[in-house]
């Protein structure tokens with residue numbers, strides 16, 4: 644069961660790479676006026692999967708740590724970055740739900756959405772690096 648959290652979070656990160664790439668194309672189209680295709684429905688669907696997986700995986704990580712060792716924050720920086728990450732994911736989700744139906748241009752909100760999700764993505768990269776350390780120390 645302790646492996647479930649790392650596997651879920653890695654899967655979410657892989658999906659997020661695709662979602663971020665799509666979002667980057669939208670950014671190029673909307674702000675840089677470059678010709679770029681954007682798979683709107685695909686981005687929304689896969690974005691929801693990635694973001695909700697991150698949220699569920701985080702809760703699972705906390706639950707497993709508390710359940711197994713009877714304490715939180717044993718993983719140090721991995722725990723801290725996880726606590727930093729969820730507000731960005733939440734903002735990305737709320738703004739994503741607001742943007743999901745094409746209804747005129749909202750470039751400011753889209754930029755805010757993209758920036759929040761980019762921060763979440765960078766933190767998820769750090770979580771993978773610090774998570775490998777947690778696997779070595781606690782799981783192997």
Ligand code: HEM
Nearest residue numbers: 645648649652704707708715716717718722725770774775
């Ligand atoms: C978005 C990415 C991630 C977030 C937000 C996250 C968050 C967390 C949090 C909050 C905990 C509880 C830590 C504690 O109380 O000390 C935890 C535990 C843990 N994390 Fe992550 N994590 C992420 C990705 C990963 C990845 C990619 C790995 C492995 C490569 C990993 C490995 C672990 C391990 C081994 C634990 C101990 C508990 C368990 O195995 O369920 N995490 N994580």
Ligand code: HEM
Nearest residue numbers: 659663666667669670690691739740742743753754757760
């Ligand atoms: C890992 C998760 C996600 C990432 C990395 C991400 C990234 C991005 C980026 C970079 C943009 C371009 C912003 C801009 O043009 O300024 C964008 C646009 C968009 N995103 Fe996401 N996103 C994610 C999740 C979601 C979710 C969960 C939804 C819906 C619930 C969503 C809906 C949209 C929509 C509709 C647009 C186009 C908005 C517009 O141009 O008016 N995204 N996203």
